[in-house]
Amino acid sequence: MLKVLLTSQDISAGIDQLAAEITAHYAEKDLTIIGVMTGSIILLSDLIRRLDRRMRVGLIQARSYQGENTTAGHLQVNADMLPEVEGTHVLLLDDIFDSGQTLSELVNRFQKLGATSVRTAVLLRKDRPRDVTLTADHVVFDIGNHFVVGYGLDYNDEYRNLPHIAILPTQDFPS
Ligand code: IMP
Ligand code: MG
Numbered sequence: 407m408l409k410v411l412l413t414s415q416d417i418s419a420g421i422d423q424l425a426a427e428i429t430a431h432y433a434e435k436d437l438t439i440i441g442v443m444t445g446s447i448i449l450l451s452d453l454i455r456r457l458d459r460r461m462r463v464g465l466i467q468a469r470s471y472q473g474e475n476t477t478a479g480h481l482q483v484n485a486d487m488l489p490e491v492e493g494t495h496v497l498l499l500d501d502i503f504d505s506g507q508t509l510s511e512l513v514n515r516f517q518k519l520g521a522t523s524v525r526t527a528v529l530l531r532k533d534r535p536r537d538v539t540l541t542a543d544h545v546v547f548d549i550g551n552h553f554v555v556g557y558g559l560d561y562n563d564e565y566r567n568l569p570h571i572a573i574l575p576t577q578d579f580p581s
């Protein structure tokens with residue numbers, strides 16, 4: 407049974423606020439927003455339509471676990487769809503800040519690619535201890551340490567199409 411944590415109205419109001427923060431922070435700067443696939447695709451499409459300014463949009467794919475695993479392993483990155491980012495301000499957009507490994511590794515990678523600045527924005531941040539020093543620059547919602555699905559977030563690539571965010575109870579994970 408899925409329990410709704412954030413309704414589509416909650417999410418929409420949160421993204422209005424995120425768009426306002428990004429607009430204020432970057433002002434006239436040369437901005438490239440990079441969505442981390444696959445979980446950020448719905449967030450990316452909703453966010454960029456609220457940003458009335460010049461900017462580039464790109465995608466990178468990162469996966470830290472596959473299939474029915476719900477704990478992170480080695481990060482696989484596919485940067486084939488990435489635009490040129492050297493000399494631009496990069497904002498990495500991801501669905502959730504869990505261990506922080508994904509965004510830590512990606513921030514490093516974009517710094518090496520010569521971005522002028524690299525910052526991060528996430529829809530959700532889990533309340534849990536972390537080994538990484540990185541903290542997300544923009545967080546729309548702080549949540550408990552639950553496994554959540556919907557609005558782009560998946561379990562085994564299912565549930566991404568839910569318009570809201572729901573908690574997937576641990577008894578629903580195959581053991
Ligand atoms: P991190 O590297 O541990 O911060 O995890 C980042 C990635 O793990 C996210 O981009 C998600 O794809 C995935 N992830 C972490 N927690 C959840 C969750 O509760 N539901 C679905 N995916 C999650
Ligand atoms: Mg995922």
